[in-house]
Amino acid sequence: MFPLNNQAVVSGSMKNVTVTGVYTQALTSSGGMFVGLIAAILSTELLLFFYKSKKLRIKMPDGVPPAVAQSFNSLIPESLVVIVFAVFSFAYVQIFHQGVTDLVQTIISKPLQAAMESWIGCFVIQFVTQFLWFFGLHGQNIVASVTSPPMLAAIQQNMAAFAAHKAVPNIVTNPWLGMYTLFGGTGAILPFLIAIFIVSKRKDYRDVAKLGLLPSFFNVSEPIMFGLPVVMNPYFVIPFIFVPLINLAIAYPLTMMGLVAKSVVIPAWTIPPILTTWVTTAGDIPATILSLLLFILDIFLYMPFVIASNKGIKVRSEK
Secondary structure (H helix, E strand, O other): OOOOEEEEEOOOOOOEEEEEOOOOHHHHOHHHHHHHHHHHHHHHHHHHHHHOOHHHOOOOOOOOOHHHHHHHHOHHHHHHHHHHHHHHHHHHHHHHOOOHHHHHHHHHHHHHHHHHHOHHHHHHHHHHHHHHHHOOOOHHHHHHHHHHHHHHHHHHHHHHHHHOOOOOOOOOOHHHHHHHHOOOOOOOHHHHHHHHHHHOOOHHHHHHHHHHHHHHHOOOOHHHHHHOOOOOOOOOHHHHHHHHHHHHHHHHHHHHOOOOOOOOOOOOOOOOOOHHHHHHOOOOHHHHHHHHHHHHHHHHHHHHHHHHHOHHHHHHHHO
16 A cells, blocks of 8 residues: 655755655654554455455365465455555555555544644543543553554654754654653652652551652652552542643643743653653753653642541541
C-alpha cells in the first residue's frame, strides 16, 4: 500500500528526484502507522473470509503432513488478499493521483491530531488516563492505542520546526503532557510522597513511601500505586485524578501565550521530574521553573487528602 516511487531532494542541492525502493520518513511515522493498523485489521478479516470457502482450498493427498497441507490451504486466500490490496492501491493512485497514506492522513490523522491539540482534547486524554489508573488499569498504554499516531506526528512537526529555526507549531504532545503531569509517575506521585512525609501520621503509608521514593525519582510509580495503595483508595481519588488536570490548566495557557517553550525533544521517560522539562524544551528556563512551581503546588494540593487519610488510624484503633 506504500508508493513504489517517492520524491526526494538530492543532498547538497535543491534538485527534486524520484527514487525507487526506499520509504520516506513520512511513510514510517504516524501516517504510516495508521495505514499499518488499518491494513492489519482489514487484511486479517479478508483472509478469514476467503479461508472459510472450501472451494479456495488446495486439497492434498492424505499422506501429506498436516503442516504442509495447511500451508497449501491458505495459499489461495493469501494471494487473493494481496491482489485485492494491490488493485485497490493502484486504482486509487491512478484515479486520485495520491497514495493511500495521503488518504488516511487526510481522513483520520489530521482531524484526530487537531482534536487532541485543543485544550478540551488535552484534558479529556489526561482525565481518561488518570481515571483508568485509579482502577488499576495502565491508563497511558490503553489511551496510547488512540493517541500515539497523532501525538507522534505532533512532536515530529515540533522537532522539524525547531531544527529549521521556525516557529514550533504544537502544544500538546506526549513529552509535553509528561513534563507537567508525570512528577514521579502518573498522578504526580513524587509530590504525593513528599506530602506523606510532611503530614502523614500513618506508619504503613510512611513505610511504603520510603520504599517507593527512589523508583519515583525515575517515574516508576507502581510500588506506590499498588503498594500503598493509591488504586481504589477513596482518600486519594480526587487529587490523583485532578492534580494533573490542574497542572495542565496552568501550563496550557502559559504555553499558548509563549511564556514557556513547547516540547521539541522526546526524552527518556526515566529522566527525573523537573530535569525532564529542561530536556524536553531544549533547555528552556521558564518552562523548567514552571515545572518546579507546579511540583511544589502539587505537594500542597495533596496535603489535605493525606491528612484526611490519618483518620484511618483512629478507625482501626477504635476497632
